[in-house]
Amino acid sequence: MAFPFPQGIAPSEIAFLAEMEMVTIVPRQRLEGLELLGGPVEPLAPPRRASLPLWLALLLKRQRRANIIPPTWLHPEPLSLILEVESQHQDYKHAFSPPPPLPGQPSMHEPGPEPTARPQYTPDGEKYFAAPPFLPHNTAQARTSSGEVPALPYHWIEVGNMLLDAASDDLMDPDQIRRLLKDLREVRMSKMRAGVDVLDAAATGGGGVALTGVGAMELGEERGFLTGVVDNLRKIGASKEQARREQLAEQRANGGYNGTQDEEEDYMEF
Amino acid sequence: MSYYDIDSILTDAQKLPCTFELEVPGLGVLEGNPGEDIKAGTRIDLPLWLGEMLSIAARIGTSRLVTLDMPEALSERVMNALKADPRTVDLRALAPHFYNLSERILELFEEEELVDVLTDTFKRRAAEIADQAHNPRGAVGDGVEFLRGLDETERQLFRAAHDRAKAMRIWAGEAKRK
Amino acid sequence: MDIDDILASVDRGAGASTESTAIDHQLLTRFWVAERAVSEVLPWPAPLMERMMDRVRLQIETIEDLAASSADTDLSTKQHTHNPNLNLRLSILQTDLARTQYIIRSLLRQRLSKLTKHSMHYLVKLASRNKNPLSQTPSQSQSQSQPPPSQALSPEDSVPDISQVTDYAPLSAQECAFVHAHQTLLAGHYGGSFMGAFPPQLRRLDDNAGGTSMVQGPDMKEVVFVRCLKYEVPVVVEGVDGGEDLGVIMRMGDVWVVLWEGVRNAWMKGEVELL
Numbered sequence: 001m002a003f004p005f006p007q008g009i010a011p012s013e014i015a016f017l018a019e020m021e022m023v024t025i026v027p028r029q030r031l032e033g034l035e036l037l038g039g040p041v042e043p044l045a046p047p048r049r050a051s052l053p054l055w056l057a058l059l060l061k062r063q064r065r066a067n068i069i070p071p072t073w074l075h076p077e078p079l080s081l082i083l084e085v086e087s088q089h090q091d092y093k094h095a096f097s098p099p100p101p102l103p104g105q106p107s108m109h110e111p112g113p114e115p116t117a118r119p120q121y122t123p124d125g126e127k128y129f130a131a132p133p134f135l136p137h138n139t140a141q142a143r144t145s146s147g148e149v150p151a152l153p154y155h156w157i158e159v160g161n162m163l164l165d166a167a168s169d170d171l172m173d174p175d176q177i178r179r180l181l182k183d184l185r186e187v188r189m190s191k192m193r194a195g196v197d198v199l200d201a202a203a204t205g206g207g208g209v210a211l212t213g214v215g216a217m218e219l220g221e222e223r224g225f226l227t228g229v230v231d232n233l234r235k236i237g238a239s240k241e242q243a244r245r246e247q248l249a250e251q252r253a254n255g256g257y258n259g260t261q262d263e264e265e266d267y268m269e270f
Numbered sequence: 271m272s273y274y275d276i277d278s279i280l281t282d283a284q285k286l287p288c289t290f291e292l293e294v295p296g297l298g299v300l301e302g303n304p305g306e307d308i309k310a311g312t313r314i315d316l317p318l319w320l321g322e323m324l325s326i327a328a329r330i331g332t333s334r335l336v337t338l339d340m341p342e343a344l345s346e347r348v349m350n351a352l353k354a355d356p357r358t359v360d361l362r363a364l365a366p367h368f369y370n371l372s373e374r375i376l377e378l379f380e381e382e383e384l385v386d387v388l389t390d391t392f393k394r395r396a397a398e399i400a401d402q403a404h405n406p407r408g409a410v411g412d413g414v415e416f417l418r419g420l421d422e423t424e425r426q427l428f429r430a431a432h433d434r435a436k437a438m439r440i441w442a443g444e445a446k447r448k
Numbered sequence: 449m450d451i452d453d454i455l456a457s458v459d460r461g462a463g464a465s466t467e468s469t470a471i472d473h474q475l476l477t478r479f480w481v482a483e484r485a486v487s488e489v490l491p492w493p494a495p496l497m498e499r500m501m502d503r504v505r506l507q508i509e510t511i512e513d514l515a516a517s518s519a520d521t522d523l524s525t526k527q528h529t530h531n532p533n534l535n536l537r538l539s540i541l542q543t544d545l546a547r548t549q550y551i552i553r554s555l556l557r558q559r560l561s562k563l564t565k566h567s568m569h570y571l572v573k574l575a576s577r578n579k580n581p582l583s584q585t586p587s588q589s590q591s592q593s594q595p596p597p598s599q600a601l602s603p604e605d606s607v608p609d610i611s612q613v614t615d616y617a618p619l620s621a622q623e624c625a626f627v628h629a630h631q632t633l634l635a636g637h638y639g640g641s642f643m644g645a646f647p648p649q650l651r652r653l654d655d656n657a658g659g660t661s662m663v664q665g666p667d668m669k670e671v672v673f674v675r676c677l678k679y680e681v682p683v684v685v686e687g688v689d690g691g692e693d694l695g696v697i698m699r700m701g702d703v704w705v706v707l708w709e710g711v712r713n714a715w716m717k718g719e720v721e722l723l
Binding site: 006010011012015161193196197199200217220221222223224225227228229232233235236237238239240243 | 369372373376377380382385388389392393396397399400401403423426427430431433434435437438440441442
Binding site: 121126 | 475484496537557707
């Protein structure tokens with residue numbers, strides 16, 4: 001059966017997902033609460049702020065029924081800070097800046113207690129760990145505690161682009177924001193490219209390459225390339241991998257295997 | 271090997287130098303001499319599937335029929351050129367399914383060094399492919415020649431990278447037009 | 449009993465419906481992204497899909513009622529004072545409905561496209577799993593002895609019989625019926641257009657002569673992108689002695705490029721999500 005998209009969600013589908021991110025609005029009119037298939041929507045009563053999915057916020061914005069309060073990170077100041085981390089910071093020369101934490105995960109910048117994932121429960125009684133776009137990473141929060149470094153959310157390109165497009169009058173200095181987003185994209189794109197060199201690690205069994213902090217659209221843009229590279233590296237190296245495993249089996253059979261010996265070998269940070 | 275995969279079928283048809291160890295009566299047809307015999311020591315290029323079959327038959331106890339050699343595409347000369355600068359080698363001219371052929375050859379010969387050279391070659395060419403694929407103006411200058419020399423696997427990689435980058439631009443462009 | 453589980457049983461009680469609407473929507477979205485990310489057909493989440501389809505049906509009724517009431521008020525003259533937000537509410541409800549329908553449609557089409565691509569693989573898998581030793585033996589000897597192979601063999605004969613199958617995993621019952629009907633039609637078409645002219649022994653669609661099977665399954669060695677949702681999740685690799693060995697450890701919030709087979713179990717348990 002004909003299906004129009006290649007494997008892995010395409011840019012248009014990624015944008016569709018990003019429209020599920022919650023944003024903060026100030027309504028300009030009243031509206032009673034609604035029971036949507038995506039979950040309940042709170043009643044709107046100006047001038048009280050409300051959190052709505054981006055698609056709905058944009059629908060109201062286009063009809064001048066609401067103003068959007070920009071996400072905490074979508075201001076010139078935090079974006080400049082992130083750009084500085086991405087381009088100057090020693091620890092992130094080859095890695096993306098850390099993403100916003102998941103529920104139960106302490107901020108990456110202040111190593112605190114061990115993270116404990118906080119599950120919700122599905123109607124079938126299974127644990128469910130929420131992740132973007134279903135976390136409040138794009139709402140307007142009260143000014144964060146001092147010293148807290150802002151983070152780029154998973155759908156940063158899409159949310160940034162859509163808000164610049166439909167709600168630039170709600171943003172503070174949209175031209176500056178546009179420039180910063182473009183610079184961020186370029187810095188991060190070159191990191192992604194440089195990563196080809198370590199992709200062998202993802203081609204071996206039990207190995208992998210970390211892309212932590214990557215954005216959804218960045219992944220969408222590169223996934224065809226990345227999977228193609230890893231796939232072929234795996235095929236080229238298949239005979240060597242086979243030999244390695246046979247050797248390992250032999251060592252183990254002779255009792256000479258030391259369990260932790262090559263545990264770390266496949267680990268690569270991007 | 272995948273039954274319906276055109277690329278692996280075409281790889282199967284790529285030629286491999288084979289040397290007959292025994293005289294085979296009536297097989298002269300492979301040499302272009304129907305009806306004649308093939309003498310021991312004759313060197314003929316045979317398709318991979320045939321060469322592989324004849325050489326594997328030798329392994330299972332019957333007397334050795336043919337021995338296989340490295341194809342020209344994976345010769346010492348080519349490996350040296352790849353070590354020098356992988357981006358200037360026209361892989362397509364060497365073998366349209368260069369990497370697929372290599373994978374099959376590596377199943378037959380144990381050549382760890384070959385694995386390393388090919389891995390490095392592929393990584394360096396892949397980085398160049400990514401750059402070319404993201405260039406919205408299309409290939410220019412040296413790029414044209416490089417892209418012409420891509421083998422089939424690399425072409426598919428280029429297409430994947432290019433299509434995704436294009437879809438991304440279309441999305442971003444539409445977002446502006448709305 | 450874990451305190452989490454006790455809380456969960458309370459959560460599942462009556463009145464949790466609006467929260468479960470939101471969570472179901474998130475589960476559906478996550479499942480759709482996952483289905484789009486791998487080449488195998490993932491296990492059909494029957495209870496979730498049933499709840500979703502029920503909600504979609506109810507929502508369509510709600511929208512129809514609302515639209516009807518809007519038509520009523522149009523006739524009267526006091527429409528504006530009556531409910532100025534009616535059209536807005538309608539357009540929001542319709543957009544929300546269309547978005548959900550889009551996900552469901554894309555999900556189903558993606559699954560059908562995988563199913564048709566690997567139809568024989570899934571049919572063979574279904575037929576083999578439900579081997580009932582009592583019913584199997586006679587049917588097997590039947591198929592071998594009854595039709596004289598030289599005359600009656602057609603491509604359709606190699607389509608596995610799944611009429612006795614009761615466990616459809618990873619498919620839904622409808623998908624199961626679809627893939628069988630699809631493959632039967634396809635085999636008939638092959639037979640009529642070219643395979644019928646072949647010698648009988650070459651008319652099969654599940655041959656594996658020459659070491660290459662005609663039955664092609666999804667690629668389990670493919671690479672995927674995952675986000676780790678728990679404190680620590682190891683990538684596993686089939687051990688050299690047949691067991692499981694641990695590979696690298698992913699930490700909460702990490703995004704990794706890994707082989708699908710190395711995280712498949714973790715995905716089944718909801719410890720990682722596919723991106």
